[in-house]
Amino acid sequence: xxIKSVSFLGLGLIGGSIxxxxxETYPDIHIYTHxxxxxxxEKAHKDGVSDNGVKLELRDLxxxxxVFLCAPVGINSDYLGQIAPLVGPDTxxxxxxxVKGDIHIRAxxxxxxxxxxxxxxxxxxxxxxYDHSSPSLLVNAYYILTAEDEKAKEKLRMLHxxxxxxxxxxxxxxxxxxxxxxxAISHLPHVxxxxxxxxxxxxxxxxxxxxxxxAGGFRDITRISSSSPVMWEHILRANKxxxxxxxxLYTGSLNDFQRALLADDYDSIRDLxxxxxxxxxxxxxxxxxxxxxxxxxxxxxxxxxGQIAAVAAILAASGLSIKNIGIVHNREFEEGVLQxxxxxxxxxxxxxxxxxxxxxxxxxxx
Numbered sequence: 001x002x003i004k005s006v007s008f009l010g011l012g013l014i015g016g017s018i019x020x021x022x023x024e025t026y027p028d029i030h031i032y033t034h035x036x037x038x039x040x041x042e043k044a045h046k047d048g049v050s051d052n053g054v055k056l057e058l059r060d061l062x063x064x065x066x067v068f069l070c071a072p073v074g075i076n077s078d079y080l081g082q083i084a085p086l087v088g089p090d091t092x093x094x095x096x097x098x099v100k101g102d103i104h105i106r107a108x109x110x111x112x113x114x115x116x117x118x119x120x121x122x123x124x125x126x127x128x129x130y131d132h133s134s135p136s137l138l139v140n141a142y143y144i145l146t147a148e149d150e151k152a153k154e155k156l157r158m159l160h161x162x163x164x165x166x167x168x169x170x171x172x173x174x175x176x177x178x179x180x181x182x183x184a185i186s187h188l189p190h191v192x193x194x195x196x197x198x199x200x201x202x203x204x205x206x207x208x209x210x211x212x213x214x215a216g217g218f219r220d221i222t223r224i225s226s227s228s229p230v231m232w233e234h235i236l237r238a239n240k241x242x243x244x245x246x247x248x249l250y251t252g253s254l255n256d257f258q259r260a261l262l263a264d265d266y267d268s269i270r271d272l273x274x275x276x277x278x279x280x281x282x283x284x285x286x287x288x289x290x291x292x293x294x295x296x297x298x299x300x301x302x303x304x305x306g307q308i309a310a311v312a313a314i315l316a317a318s319g320l321s322i323k324n325i326g327i328v329h330n331r332e333f334e335e336g337v338l339q340x341x342x343x344x345x346x347x348x349x350x351x352x353x354x355x356x357x358x359x360x361x362x363x364x365x366x
Contacts, residue, residue: 015070016133061089099238114151183242296341
């Protein structure tokens with residue numbers, strides 16, 4: 001199949017990133033966009049990403065070889081109903097949602113099972129919207145495709161070959177396995193993060209002591225709670241069954257800690273932490289996942305004036321840009337500690353190597 005045109009229904013962070021990556025990789029392809037806010041379409045056109053600068057009718061967008069549904073999962077399902085009578089039999093319809101079971105069922109109900117290929121680029125950011133999209137967001141990220149109908153499996157192979165040059169690591173799964181896997185490594189962590197933040201918030205002191213001393217560990221594991229509440233409402237609604245199952249499993253794991261503490265069984269406590277450490281340490285840090293990586297490290301500061309400026313100057317002199325920088329005010333570390341966040345893994349590794357050469361003690365995050 002010679003793909004000459006692509007349409008996007010929804011142009012936020014993920015849709016915008018795919019569209020920009022396609023424009024870079026296939027400069028001659030026609031890209032048409034549709035978004036809730038017309039200024040988003042105008043901006044994409046001004047950026048040279050979209051061929052149209054105004055809203056088009058759905059019937060015009062459905063003439064493309066591939067239609068990407070890039071809205072929240074519930075809205076993507078609505079889009080399927082709207083485009084069902086408008087697409088031809090050769091059109092590939094795909095989405096970017098993190099839940100696959102519901103939308104495959106919807107496609108089957110609409111008679112689109114031979115045209116629909118589920119898609120899930122496992123990448124993202126706490127920031128949302130087209131303005132924060134980037135073609136590099138897909139590089140080295142897992143991009144999962146799902147299909148059940150035999151005709152759709154043929155289109156899956158076409159879509160795989162079309163997307164792979166954008167830089168992701170391609171995987172094919174069943175919708176059921178996809179939803180359990182993403183529920184475990186993405187949806188459950190968001191629930192756990194929100195529950196932890198809400199627990200701390202509900203027990204905050206009058207002088208907001210907990211907020212004041214909240215440090216690296218708490219901020220790191222709750223960072224994803226800054227994601228869009230509306231998006232996560234859609235996701236949990238669509239993947240309700242798997243998330244409930246996983247919450248039960250997670251509650252059981254928490255209960256293991258509680259039972260061991262009640263029994264003063266500290267050997268079991270140590271074993272639980274050791275098991276978690278072993279599995280966590282075995283995770284690859286080279287691939288992007290559903291949670292955006294934070295390229296940061298901790299740097300001990302010398303007991304001298306101007307140390308923050310000195311660290312920044314060392315990195316700037318080598319052309320390294322700092323994304324975020326701040327002092328850790330708690331006593332998790334013996335000396336004053338600076339937390340430095342870089343924009344990418346290469347900058348992170350260069351920064352650590354450079355500061356070590358200047359005799360700074362670095363605590364790397366994994």
